[in-house]
Amino acid sequence: MRLRFLLPFAVLATATPAMAQDSAQPACELHIWPAERFQAMTTGWLGGGLLDAAGHANGDKARRSHLASALDPQGQLDALTKLDLVKLLNLPPSKIVTHAEALDRKTINKIKTRRSDSAATCYSELMVTDVFYQKAAMWGRSLRTSFMLRTFQPGTAEPTIRKTMGGNGLKIFPVKEGEDTTAADAELIDVFQRNFSEAAGNFAKQTASR
Structure with missing residues (x-):
């Protein structure tokens, strides 16, 4: 009789492309938080200013x-965890832990301690x-998307902090009112992922320059 061996459910449920290749849980952790703040700015040939902003406010x-x-x-x-985050960020094999609730934007730069209760x-x-x-x-x-990467070294209370952004052009978004948004939504997700890949490259340059 052939026996089938299954991995524990917890490992299967948390496995992502950014995790280690073997079945053992890695010792390192990468915690991810989404943004809470979205901005949109349209400037015409007036080049900005109050009059220009007022004209595009509703849009x-x-x-x-x-x-x-x-x-x-x-x-x-979802967009981030579909990428090979560990490789892009040059991290050791790491378990990916996602946090569904965005952090208060006002506290991101102020709080220097860990934003989770992990003791890794x-x-x-x-x-x-x-x-x-x-x-x-x-x-x-x-x-354009801004990112912050904070790395806590063993024995240190405050992290090494790196900040950068990535930005890429759009061809479909935004659509006109009443039009189907499927293609525009897909484009936003694709560009968001490309922005992160660009940001990861910037993080690597920041590390190399130190």
């Missing part, structure tokens, strides 16, 4: 709402801090 409000829907907290986490000795935090849509008359449409 930018709708675009912020669409961003918050397509890239809601779970959408951000090998521990890092990735925070999405801002998601920003911009349309400029001269440069076109783009999505």
